[in-house]
Amino acid sequence: MRIVVLVKHVPEPTAAWSFAPDQTLDRGAVAGRLSELDEYAIEQAVRLVEGGIDAEITYLTVGPQSAKDGLLKALAIGGAKGVHVLDDAIHGSDSLATSLVLAKALEHLGFDLVLAGMSSTDAAMSVIPSMVAERLGVSQATFAGSLSVDGTTVSITRESDTATAHVRVELPAVVSITDQTDEARYPAFRAIMMAKKKPIETLSLADIGVEPGAVGLAAAATRVVAVSSAPAKAAGTVVVDDDGTGAAQLADFLVARGAL
Amino acid sequence: MSEILVLAELTPTGVRKATLELLTIARGLGEPSAVVCGDATEDVVALLGTYGATTVYAVSAPEIEQFLSLPKAEVVVTLAERVRPGAILITSGPEGKDVAARVAVRLDSGLITDAVDVSAEGATITTTQSVFAGAFHVRSEVVRGTPVITVMPNAVTAEAAPAQPRVKSVDVAFSDRAKGSVVISRTPKGSSARPDLADAAVIVSGGRGVGSEAGLGVIEKLADALGGAVGVTRAVSDLHWAPHDLQIGQTGKTVAPGLYIAAGVSGAIQHRAGMQSSKTIVAVNKDPKAPIFSIADFGVVGDLHTVLPALVDEIDKRRI
Numbered sequence: 001m002r003i004v005v006l007v008k009h010v011p012e013p014t015a016a017w018s019f020a021p022d023q024t025l026d027r028g029a030v031a032g033r034l035s036e037l038d039e040y041a042i043e044q045a046v047r048l049v050e051g052g053i054d055a056e057i058t059y060l061t062v063g064p065q066s067a068k069d070g071l072l073k074a075l076a077i078g079g080a081k082g083v084h085v086l087d088d089a090i091h092g093s094d095s096l097a098t099s100l101v102l103a104k105a106l107e108h109l110g111f112d113l114v115l116a117g118m119s120s121t122d123a124a125m126s127v128i129p130s131m132v133a134e135r136l137g138v139s140q141a142t143f144a145g146s147l148s149v150d151g152t153t154v155s156i157t158r159e160s161d162t163a164t165a166h167v168r169v170e171l172p173a174v175v176s177i178t179d180q181t182d183e184a185r186y187p188a189f190r191a192i193m194m195a196k197k198k199p200i201e202t203l204s205l206a207d208i209g210v211e212p213g214a215v216g217l218a219a220a221a222t223r224v225v226a227v228s229s230a231p232a233k234a235a236g237t238v239v240v241d242d243d244g245t246g247a248a249q250l251a252d253f254l255v256a257r258g259a260l
Numbered sequence: 261m262s263e264i265l266v267l268a269e270l271t272p273t274g275v276r277k278a279t280l281e282l283l284t285i286a287r288g289l290g291e292p293s294a295v296v297c298g299d300a301t302e303d304v305v306a307l308l309g310t311y312g313a314t315t316v317y318a319v320s321a322p323e324i325e326q327f328l329s330l331p332k333a334e335v336v337v338t339l340a341e342r343v344r345p346g347a348i349l350i351t352s353g354p355e356g357k358d359v360a361a362r363v364a365v366r367l368d369s370g371l372i373t374d375a376v377d378v379s380a381e382g383a384t385i386t387t388t389q390s391v392f393a394g395a396f397h398v399r400s401e402v403v404r405g406t407p408v409i410t411v412m413p414n415a416v417t418a419e420a421a422p423a424q425p426r427v428k429s430v431d432v433a434f435s436d437r438a439k440g441s442v443v444i445s446r447t448p449k450g451s452s453a454r455p456d457l458a459d460a461a462v463i464v465s466g467g468r469g470v471g472s473e474a475g476l477g478v479i480e481k482l483a484d485a486l487g488g489a490v491g492v493t494r495a496v497s498d499l500h501w502a503p504h505d506l507q508i509g510q511t512g513k514t515v516a517p518g519l520y521i522a523a524g525v526s527g528a529i530q531h532r533a534g535m536q537s538s539k540t541i542v543a544v545n546k547d548p549k550a551p552i553f554s555i556a557d558f559g560v561v562g563d564l565h566t567v568l569p570a571l572v573d574e575i576d577k578r579r580i
Contacts, residue, residue, distance in 0.1 A: 036511065121511075125374075162448060166446075224399070226399045250542065
């Protein structure tokens with residue numbers, strides 16, 4: 001079985017992010033890391049193989065040069081190889097274009113099961129897995145809280161506020177994994193060093209048959225009109241409850257806000 | 261004015277509040293049409309009309325329950341191709357994201373997710389998103405196709421504007437592809453008397469400062485006194501003091517209630533990312549240096565185990 005895990009290299013969530021003059025996220029301005037939510041998809045892929053499924057795990061990423069670091073981190077957790085779609089024309093792509101690049105790369109590589117995190121921690125749209133499934137013409141099982149594979153059948157559980165659903169799809173399929181699944185293992189030093197010896201293939205848009213004009217900022221179906229820093233919140237009132245009146249003062253505040 | 265398609269969500273007792281919020285937004289953009297996948301009862305139609313739906317498209321088909329998300333996406337695509345709407349509004353959430361993603365690809369239309377505001381000037385629809393833990397506001401527009409927009413629950417207050425909707429029954433021929441994700445079972449969760457986190461107008465959340473699973477009791481009592489929902493931080497859910505589906509933050513749920521009371525919550529950026537858009541934020545924490553105070557409209561430096569029960573008493577007193 002060919003398992004491909006989609007991974008994304010994102011700006012460190014705790015860093016102070018900024019925007020470039022073209023109103024895209026300035027990825028060069030802050031340190032990056034493998035999107036934390038992708039680690040859950042990687043862990044599930046590794047567990048499937050450890051559980052006896054005869055599969056090879058490939059990681060696929062799209063991004064600038066630094067995105068290779070995300071592949072290295074993933075390869076330290078497990079898996080056989082990485083694939084990096086690297087092309088200047090991709091800069092500024094929206095979700096439609098990103099899903100096109102991923103789908104074309106997946107067709108180029110071949111796949112049976114595509115795994116992804118439930119969301120990136122930067123754009124946080126949670127739509128790429130569904131979009132990729134649509135473009136590939138395959139089924140999806142998104143927001144999986146647990147995952148099992150039996151032959152060519154994938155079963156997941158999916159939580160909503162009101163119900164737990166059991167969902168079944170036949171391969172090939174795209175499955176997105178939530179952080180309700182097992183925490184990713186912490187790679188040992190030896191695994192980190194070994195990961196550097198695993199193959200990483202770099203592909204251009206031409207390699208996967210995507211016209212440069214179909215992606216990037218100019219081709220985006222959405223346009224950012226303006227980015228502004230959220231107005232700094234006026235410092236609120238803080239009272240110290242050393243005399244036992246904190247709750248009463250808070251209740252007064254809630255009354256004044258019309259919350260009671 | 262062009263039609264604005266609103267994907268309605270039904271609940272066992274009627275219509276989800278977030279749907280009424282979408283109709284409220286849609287009225288500012290064009291003629292709101294509600295798309296009901298399921299049983300469009302008289303009560304459902306009347307409620308959608310109360311919030312301004314002038315058309316209700318009713319689609320009743322067993323496939324909608326039998327298969328995950330894709331049948332609804334095909335309903336929306338079918339209607340979009342038929343009525344050429346000015347925009348398609350869907351509530352943010354797992355199913356909403358699935359549907360919006362599929363619709364955007366099929367219509368080759370721009371998709372904007374998690375909008376907190378949507379407005380129109382002439383024919384141009386502009387969205388506002390609150391991104392990167394609320395640090396930036398991004399205003400965007402769709403420049404190709406039919407704008408597909410998912411909107412955060414609680415982004416606006418639902419306001420009534422009665423209309424008499426015409427009901428149009430719609431038949432959709434589902435493709436084989438729509439039947440790929442088979443729902444084997446749906447197990448309803450024990451119904452809580454509390455509102456769902458996503459829709460709640462008031463949320464009381466507990467962090468590690470609650471001290472134990474039992475310590476969450478004071479959070480629950482305050483939530484019940486305010487008719488609100490209970491949320492927790494990642495630390496609390498990782499310690500298994502509360503189920504994961506109550507977790508608010510970057511890797512949990514994103515919420516924006518009218519009132520958010522954070523007790524024993526330090527305010528790490530991962531948590532703030534999930535609640536920073538709340539309209540009024542209250543913090544109760546022993547540590548005066550906790551970052552949560554920097555975004556709080558009102559803060560109490562004190563022990564939540566004394567402040568919260570005292571607050572419940574104060575609320576009772578003021579309501580008599």
